[in-house]
Amino acid sequence: MGFLEVLTTSVNTFLPALGQTVRLAIVVLIVATILGVIFGLFTVSNVKVLELISKIYIGIIRGTPLLVQTFIIYYGLAQSLRPFGFQWKAIGGPFTAGIVALSLNAGAYMAEIVRGGIEAVDVGQMEAARSLGLSYGKAMQKIILPQAFFTMLPAIINQFIITLKDTSLISIIGIRELTQNGKILSSNAVAKSMPIWLVVAFYYLVICTVLSQVAKIVERKVSHRAK
Amino acid sequence: MQNKNIAERPVKISVKNLNKCFGELEVLKDMSVEVHEGEVVCLIGPSGSGKSTFLRCLNRLEDANGGTIIVDGQNITDKKININKVRENIGMVFQHFNLFSNLNILNNITLAPVELKLMNKEDARKKAMELLERVGLADKAESYPAQLSGGQKQRCAIARSLAMSPDVMLFDEPTSALDPEMVGEVLDVMKVLAKEGMTMIIVTHEMGFAREVADRIIFMDGGYIVEEGTPDEIFNHAKEARTISFLNKVL
Numbered sequence A: 001m002g003f004l005e006v007l008t009t010s011v012n013t014f015l016p017a018l019g020q021t022v023r024l025a026i027v028v029l030i031v032a033t034i035l036g037v038i039f040g041l042f043t044v045s046n047v048k049v050l051e052l053i054s055k056i057y058i059g060i061i062r063g064t065p066l067l068v069q070t071f072i073i074y075y076g077l078a079q080s081l082r083p084f085g086f087q088w089k090a091i092g093g094p095f096t097a098g099i100v101a102l103s104l105n106a107g108a109y110m111a112e113i114v115r116g117g118i119e120a121v122d123v124g125q126m127e128a129a130r131s132l133g134l135s136y137g138k139a140m141q142k143i144i145l146p147q148a149f150f151t152m153l154p155a156i157i158n159q160f161i162i163t164l165k166d167t168s169l170i171s172i173i174g175i176r177e178l179t180q181n182g183k184i185l186s187s188n189a190v191a192k193s194m195p196i197w198l199v200v201a202f203y204y205l206v207i208c209t210v211l212s213q214v215a216k217i218v219e220r221k222v223s224h225r226a227k
Numbered sequence B: 001m002q003n004k005n006i007a008e009r010p011v012k013i014s015v016k017n018l019n020k021c022f023g024e025l026e027v028l029k030d031m032s033v034e035v036h037e038g039e040v041v042c043l044i045g046p047s048g049s050g051k052s053t054f055l056r057c058l059n060r061l062e063d064a065n066g067g068t069i070i071v072d073g074q075n076i077t078d079k080k081i082n083i084n085k086v087r088e089n090i091g092m093v094f095q096h097f098n099l100f101s102n103l104n105i106l107n108n109i110t111l112a113p114v115e116l117k118l119m120n121k122e123d124a125r126k127k128a129m130e131l132l133e134r135v136g137l138a139d140k141a142e143s144y145p146a147q148l149s150g151g152q153k154q155r156c157a158i159a160r161s162l163a164m165s166p167d168v169m170l171f172d173e174p175t176s177a178l179d180p181e182m183v184g185e186v187l188d189v190m191k192v193l194a195k196e197g198m199t200m201i202i203v204t205h206e207m208g209f210a211r212e213v214a215d216r217i218i219f220m221d222g223g224y225i226v227e228e229g230t231p232d233e234i235f236n237h238a239k240e241a242r243t244i245s246f247l248n249k250v251l
Helices: A003-009 A011-043 A048-063 A066-084 A093-119 A123-131 A136-173 A178-188 A193-223 B003-008 B051-057 B083-088 B105-115 B121-134 B150-162 B180-195 B207-213 B231-237 B241-250
Strands: B011-022 B025-036 B040-044 B066-071 B090-093 B168-172 B199-203 B216-221 B224-229
Touching: A003 A011, A003 A193, A011 A048, A011 A093, A011 A136, A011 A178, A011 A193, A048 A093, A066 A093, A066 A136, A093 A136, A123 A136, A123 B083, A123 B090, A136 A178, A136 A193, A136 B105, A178 A193, B011 B051, B011 B199, B025 B051, B025 B066, B025 B199, B025 B224, B040 B051, B040 B207, B051 B168, B051 B199, B083 B090, B090 B150, B105 B121, B105 B150, B121 B150, B150 B168, B150 B180, B180 B199, B180 B207, B207 B231, B216 B231, B216 B241, B224 B231, B224 B241, B231 B241
Parallel strands: B040 B199, B040 B216, B090 B168, B168 B199
Antiparallel strands: B011 B025, B011 B066, B216 B224
């Protein structure tokens, strides 16, 4: 069986797997963005405790592989929390564990992007806002973050694409997303390995391309507002 | 101009023994100044003399290391006071304008009054348009800061400050970043404000302007007040050698 045959005959298993990958990615990107904004704000807060918390978080995530993080969260956490009645099964199984692992991972990188974006905004913007009587939070929300968003956008999109592809690592804990589906099909040995993995790659290429194109449109729409 | 008259007016800002350091560097040494209601004070002096730092201490953009700053009876060096509330009454105009680049001109002006719930959107918009009319920018309401010239930006920045109806206006070298042909339009707006009785503290290198509008000139050097007096006293009859040498260089 060649590439096209595999592509057409395996639609019934690949479409649900694709759905799983996309669902995983969407949830993770939302959670990671929220985490990124929170920890990014911590980093620039000038509050020592918050800075330290986010430094430790980012340091640990960046200093360890995603695969190991996933094992710690899925196997490690399950075992050490079992005495307290915790089970991944009770809260959605490996899918939830995958979301937690990937979100924590991508969140740390997003935090660095948010920090960079905020630091790139001229300090005069914050000073002007504060001098009018606006609080730090209001100034962040109305002036600094919207401006930072323009500069962060390319990096955010880049991180989205990386995270989207990182979902393939989560196959290891048994979520039947694209990569796991490829593994199952190739172990059935009806088809050869090569065409199966090319089909898997093809699906990733399609969703990454779609994401890039959407991102390009968004970027074009907001860029006329930037300075 | 009318010095006797001014000295009898209530004190608006009272600074006593203000000290400010940046690390090891002492920028302000024991500064004491009183500014009365409606007074226009111009701070002059060489770069690095502490003029801007002094101004930025007055609305706590810089934290003082010692001394007291009392604005309208409130000690703003006290950490417990609500500094945001105090800042609502102190307008500040910056050398580099600092207009909010993500907002159009109208929203630059209405943001603070609306967010701080001092006005509803409609009233804030009306007031903003009046102010833009006053500074000659009514036709730029929908433009973004990036589309304006330096002089226009600074006039808009003044309008933004005025939208809060402040009692005091601080100007930090408002014309230093402008092309020469745009300096006049900004100074004209400031002159009108001075005439209307706004209390103003202005850090400036525009000596002609200082001479014309100031009630009092303060000459600073090395973190001290070297000499202060009426424009006539400073520009025509300076006593201190450092004042004379500075004025000889800039006039």
